[in-house]
Amino acid sequence: MKEIYLDNNATTKVDEAVFEEMCPFFCELYGNPSSMHFFGGQVQQKVDEARRRVAALLGASPDEIIFTACGTESDNAAIRSALEVFPEKRHVITSRVEHPAVLTQCRNLTQRGYRVSEIGVDSEGRLDLAELKAVLDADTAIVSLMYANNETGVIFPIEEIAAIVKAKGALFHTDAVQAVGKVPINLAASNIDMLSLSGHKLHAPKGIGVLYLRRGTPFRPFLVGGHQEKSRRAGTENTAAIIALGKACELAGRTMEIENTQVKAMRDRLQSELMARIPHARINGGAAERLPNTLNIAFEFVEGEAILLLLNELGICASSGSACTSGSLEPSHVLRAMGVPFTCAHGSIRFSLSRFTSDTEIDTVIRELPPIIAHLRQMSPFGREFLKEQG
């Protein structure tokens, strides 16, 4: 069975050009970039090139790019560093819809005596800027807010937020893991101090991330040891993955337009066709500004895991904010923060597309999903009550 992969916010296919670029760095060009011989030196040059390519995509300088092992490491490093450089400040701000890479760390901080403010969102997933302004004070060490939400695709007004934070003297970090490569980012004209990205969300392999650190921003490393990454992240470089990420960023600069035209058109068609064919559905975050590739759609009276497994039978790969998929017992923290009613939170499905998605694949989902929802509703006591009311 050929898969229809619509779970690109979870991870993406490595672009074949990216794979080709990284291949020689396993068995042939395996030198250590720190070595004092030509064999390592030539790898160093390729790492430098990758750094320039990543910087170019972000409008940053190469020396502002620190390679890490993943988005989670970048997030952890950013927040920990801010607390170390401002030991007297005991307040941290994040949002209720943040990725666990940030949220878990912040919640752990409360046990170490920090005040942590989690800013809420409205029913469309938009950040409450008034609340942010109200809690931000001179005691705030760092504000960490995501660029775009992984579940709903809702984009926060990051530049506006960064300016607000800057004015109060706190550091501003953004987890841009879902945004890089999909929305244009120009750090040269920005107040963002730190930004995290992850390779495998933009067609590079897993196990490579970046922490952007604005020049002049005080920093304490998370990993200490060797002098790699200008002593800001010790550990021998994952050279093949770094080189792959450089290539992926170079490609992303060229394909960003495709994301915002072709991919967006496919997402919009999937959304409008499903809404037209399936009664009692709603788009989570539909009225907010969203990533062009993400559709989070809720179906009342049915449960998400059951939908996913029936889609899975047809080779269609999506994900769900339902409780049952994750093994937790409550629907996703993002949907709960948005106040999505329980009648549909359990039946929420996320489709996330990429430039490798085809129109034929979208056609298949448009054709196959309505009967799946109808089947489950017919089996659900609430669905049946609703169908009866409808006559």
Next chain:
Amino acid sequence: MWDYTPTVKEHFLNPRNVGDIPDADTVGEVGSLACGDALKLYLKLDDNKDRIVDAKFQTFGCASAIASSSALTEMVKGKTLDEALAISNQDIAEFLGGLPEEKMHCSVMGQEALEVAIAKYRGHEVKPHSHDHDHGPAYPDQEGTIVCKCFGITDVFLKKVIETNKLTTAEQVTHFTKAGGGCGGCIPRIKELIDEVMGSRQTEEPRKRPEKLSNMKKMQMIQEVLERDIRPLLWADGGDLELIDIDGPKVQVAFRKACAGCASSGHTSRVVEQKLRDLVAEDIVVEEVAA
């Protein structure tokens, strides 16, 4: 991805006995939309009103909830009511070749719907929804006091599931019943229930609150209860507390370690208060003071 057995998958993809029985002899309903799963079970009896001749179900829930319901209807058909009542949630899980532990609550939901349906048929009193929490009780027919407010689960029900399945940790209880899987505020109480059920053989005489106490004796007892009954509970979660002062019925404590600044410390002080009220004096008020 969940590691479902082929039988679970088969019953999910081809569920048996979906639907309703218009002239059913009894219907058992458990769960709610808010909880994320619900089951409505219809039973039809033979002319002697003793043997189940037909069973149908409607389920809102995940694959294992649908498979458990389907399995249940297959298992009860042809059984007398007493034989059906002997089916445990373990039997449902075994019929399916096993369920992931996190999904055991689906088998418990099936067993519960069956029990509710039969109790209703036999005219046992069915308690109305007894509290006003938004979620509503998952098992409205259960007697007892609500322990888990998020999922509306009572102590009587929890004790039964702990006993039947020989559960020893709060995590297991969550997997089997969902209790404790929401805000987590009831986990200390769940641990107590486990101790009550599993430790009932070796526990000493239940301690009772004395009738009247001198102030001196009362202060002594408060200290004893804190040391013996409360601090070990907090240590288990990496927390601690310190007794600051006792002034008449007012007991001031400060939370330490993991409890300090913990979002649920307000809940913890209520637990401490309840324990002191149970074992020392009914009028005790616990106040949390800054460390």
